[in-house]
Amino acid sequence: MGKSYIYKNRKKLRWGYTTGTCAAAASLAAAVVLLRRESVEQVQIETxxxxxxxxxxxxxxxxxxxxxxAVRKDGGDDPDVTNGFLVYSRVSRENPFKDKWETRKSGCYEYKNGTLHLFLSGGMGIGRVTKEGLSCEVGKYAINPVPRQMIFSQVEKVCRQEGFQGSLWIEISVPEGVEAASRTFNGKLGIEGGISILGTSGMVEPMSETALLETIRLELRQKALEGQSQVILTPGNYGQQFIKKAMGLELEQAVKCSNFIGATIDMAVEEGVKGLLLIGHGGKLIKVAAGVMNTHSSVADGRMEVLAAYAGAWGCKKELVRRLLSSVTVEDALRQMDAVEGLLEGVMRQVTEAVDRHLKGRAGGRIAIETVIFTNERGILGMSCGAAGMLKKLRCEKPYAGMGRISPVGNRF
Known part of the structure; x- marks a missing residue:
């Protein structure tokens, strides 16, 4: 098959294939060479x-x-840290373990069908699972269910064709995976020592949101399983820095939700989280005041329109409303509001109330949710009425550094 493409935002983008597909193809080739004793330069695999x-x-x-x-990973037009890595499969007749006890303790997976018995383990660069909530058991190698099925299926197919009966041991490795793991979410998710062998469709869709959303879901699930009832949400790095330096909270209590505000609320409900505290920069959260639940610039903006509308409702002059609409950044708009006494506080109070209303509307009473809006230059611009109470609960769960007084909606310090 030639290269596959997809069109997104009027751009022609090339599909890639997953580490799981690479591992399955490498396993197929290794099994063919081992059992047929013939060289293989290329294999065909259906994802x-x-x-x-x-x-x-x-x-x-x-x-x-x-x-x-080995098969070389190709991420297409959405390359990740594993792009270009060689994914190895070693298929052996020799049992690398001393006995059944050592086999079970090794963290390998087993597949048995009649007299055929296949064992699958991870080698160099493949991580081990250390936390619950993932699709692999704690102690097992981070080879996800679909890639496992693909690997076993390809090797079993060759065994049936060649009439092989007995046991084979399959080891997947990615030598560059140890170093690459430090540039992924794996450590935070509970995968130590290497990368994961991933994939559900076998293909990497260019500019896909699926992988990022799944990472957010896994973090929420793990927080719930660890007994953390309240979770902090931050859209980005600004929020993470702010909660640690300005609010004295622990990053371990936070999940980075990127632009997916609404989807993250839905997933938090599904994963059993009891409360969310959304702490975000005004450049993101002002959009939520207009009901925007995906804050990516390609989806929606409306920040200046929100600020101008509330400024007009507050009673400021038309000329200032026009200047707000033409502002380039949120900070520029806030500076313009500074010129009118009480305007900034009044507008941010209404904005915070609107954000709170839309968040609670999305939650639909299924989960407690509060919000804190800040900018790097000004600190806290607004807090929903229940945010202080949720902050108190979060501080009871983790040690924190002291901070100044926090007042409800619209006040700054």
Whole structure:
């Protein structure tokens, strides 16, 4: 099969394929060489999405009882930290473990069908799961369910074709995965020592939101499983810095939700979180005052329109409303409001109330939710009425540094 493309925002983007697809293809090649004793330069594999891929085999090594093959990861036009990495599979007749007890303790996976018994483990660069809430059990190698099924299926197919009965041991490794893991969310999610072998469709969709949303969901799930009833949400790095330096809270209590405010609320409900405190920069959260639940600039803006509308409702002159509408940044608009006594406080009070109203509307009574709006230059611009109480609960759960007095909606310090 040739390259596959998708059009997004009028751009032609190339699909890639996952580490799971690479591992399955490398396992297929290694099994063919081991059982048929013939060289393989390319294999064809059908992904769960139904797309056929012809993948080149690299760095093949063969001995009497084992074969190792590699496939190079291609992320298409949405490359991640694993793009270009070689994903290896070593298929062996030799049992690397002393006995059944050591096999179980190793964290490997097993597949048995009749007289065929396959074992799957991770080698260099494959992480181990250390926290609950992931799709792999604690102590197991981070090889997700769909890639596991793909690997077992490809090796079983060759075994059936060649009439092989007995046991084979499959080891997946990504030598560059140890270093690459430090540039992923893995450590925070509870995967230590390497990367995960991922994929549900076998393909990497360019500019896909799915992977990011799944990461957010996993973090929420783990917070709930660890007994954290209240979770801090921050859209980005500004929020993370602010909660630590200005509010004395712990980053371990926070989940970074990016632009997906509404989707994160929904997922928090589904994962059993009891309360959310959204702490975000005004440049993001002012959009929520207009009911915008995905704050990415490609989806919606409306920040200046919100500020201008509330300034007009407060009673400021038309000329200032026009200047607010033409402001380039939120800070520029706030500076213009400083010129009228009481305007900024009055507008931010109404904005915060609107944000609070829309957040609670999305939550629909299913979860407690409060908000804090800030800017780097001015600190807190607004807090919903229940935010101080939720902050108190969060501080009871974790040690914190002292901070100044916090007042409800619209006040600054």
């Amino acid at each position: 769960p999405k139904g797309i056929l891929l012809d993948l080149e085999i690299e760095d093949m090594k063969a001995e009497r009882d084992w074969v190792s093959c």
